Amino acid sequence: MSDPGALNSEEGVLVNVAPLFAKKSETEPKVGMKFKSENEVFEFYKKYAYHVGFPVRKRTSQKNNEGVVTYVAFTCSREGRKSSNTSTKLKPQPTSQTGCKARLSACSDTAGVWSITGVHLEHNHQTSPSKSRVFRCYRQLDVHVKRQLEVNDIAGIHLHKSYNSVVVEAGGYEKMTFIEKDCRNYIDKVRKLRLGEGDAAAIQAYFSKMQSFSPGFFFSFDLDDEGRLKNVFWADNRCRQAYKEFGDVVTFDTTYLTNKYDMPFAPFVGVNHHGHSTLLGCGLLSNEDTETFVWLFRIWLECMEFEAPQGIITDQDRAIQNAIEVVFPKSKHRWCLWHILKKLPEKFGYHCQKASILSSVHKLVYESQSADEFEHGWFSMLDMYELKNNDWLIGLFRERSRWVPCFLKTSFWAGMSTTQRSEGMNAFFDGWSLVLLDLIWRGNFKVLLQL
Known part of the structure; x- marks a missing residue:
């Protein structure tokens, strides 16, 4: 019997692949x-x-x-041999x-x-x-298992139950060629934008159609190695023109429609001369990590002719903050005050003086006229309620220049201190925008091309 996949060195001809692991x-x-x-x-x-x-x-x-x-x-x-990053040999890094x-x-x-x-x-x-099957280089999900995991996930079946079902079907754990973590990684990869092979081309055809109607229509796709659509950004000419007039301050938030469509919808929103919300572009994202936000911000900046906003308001998401530092290093970054104050009841629900703490924080935030006044009042509050070791408050104070009004009043914010304009876009989006999102979510790309 010949070696698998080998050429006969004497005859110089190909031989058949031998049965796997015969001897x-x-x-x-x-x-x-x-x-x-x-x-x-x-x-x-x-x-x-x-x-x-x-x-x-x-x-x-x-x-x-x-x-x-x-x-x-x-x-x-x-x-x-992996070098250790620790300064002591008493706690070497496991390898x-x-x-x-x-x-x-x-x-x-x-x-x-x-x-x-x-x-x-x-x-x-x-x-x-006996352990070969669990080594990463040998683990793989076949097409049948991938399809079963996707169908079960769409149906709302917990991944652990789906994995157990596959184990039973295979005849036991010892016959599995993958572990539960592989299933979870796969579902995380495809969960957000459920677009398979060819779907990206269908959406591109739709956006190209929109572009033919309006030359100022801008769109961009981010694809993975398998040609699957990861992220989408688009903005019509109205958005681009509005940014030229009202792009000094922008709010950005990814919570809108997330619960309904199970994917982050990310609108850039400004405020016009009437005090009304105006859309400045939007995206659909497959993930909410720094890399994804960097891609989105760069594409948006390109769409807006590389004119960065003077200020941008977001929540406390670390990935967003990292991306802003990369793409908008000169823009003033403000945290959404509403998001912070909303967390107070959750953070101090256990405290016997919860009501007094909430009242004190609100008073400090809204009534402090100077940085010194806020800082003095903050330390007095920590002493009064014995909160000096509260990690959440320590972090907030360290970043006080991002959210406390008296630290931000020297900059122009167009009357905004929160991202609620982004979150309140439900009444702003017309029916066609919602139809587009719904069709993308449901995968009805043939209908998209007929619109």
Whole structure:
């Protein structure tokens, strides 16, 4: 029986792939074995490693002058030693790396045939074939399981129950090729914008249609590696023109429609000369991390001809704050006062003097005329109610210049101190905007193209 995926070195012809893990001797790497591609080398080594019981990874590669990979090395995942970030040896960082020397190297010739050039099979740690299935490099979700998880998630079935159902169907945990964490990661990836292959093209066709009607219509897509739509931004010409007149201060919030559509809808909102809310662009997001907000803010800034607002009001979300520091470093960033005060009953519901604390904070916030007056009153309040060690209050005081009115009164805020204009956009959006969101959420892209 021949080695899996190998070329017969004497005859120079391809042979059939052998049954998986028939015998160790038949899957053991040897110098001189030949393969059709780098990927076949890696898959062969993975099969051997699975049989022996250790995880593998690609360690290094080299390219020729044309940029084509001609050399690779694969190692046991426990190769190397992770340096500790701690200053004491009494609490070393936990690591699975043991400096294992097991590895396989291969290179290709001018005809593109790959040959194993070096093999080291000994490990300095125990291997365990029974645990191979739980090593990350071998875990995978098949199409059937992915579809079942998605359907159950849409139906509102808890992921733990979905996973247990798959375990029963497979015949037990020992027959599973993945763990519950893999299922959770997959659902987190596809949960927000449930758009599969081809859906992004359908929405792009719709937005292109809108653009043909209105040349000032702007849109942008953010796709993942599999071509799935991660994030969307769009703004019509009215939004772009309104920003030129009323873009000094912008509020940004992601809570609008989140509960109804199970995805963050992120409108940029300003206030016009009549004191009315005006939309300045909006996005649909698949995630609420720093990377996503940086993408959204940069696209919005590009749409608005790279004119950053003087001020921007958001909630206390750390990811949003990080993104603002990256994209709008010169803009004044203010926290939504309403969001902060709304948390007071939750934070001090346990305290016997809850009502007095809430009253004191409101009085300090709204009646303090200077920074010194606020700070003096704040420390007096902490002493009176014995709250000096309250972490939440410590954090608020440290960032007082972002939310206390007396620290912000020297800047122009267009009469706004909260993001409630963003949250109150329900009456502002016309029927067509809601139709668009509903169709995107339900995946009715054929209907979109007919609008």
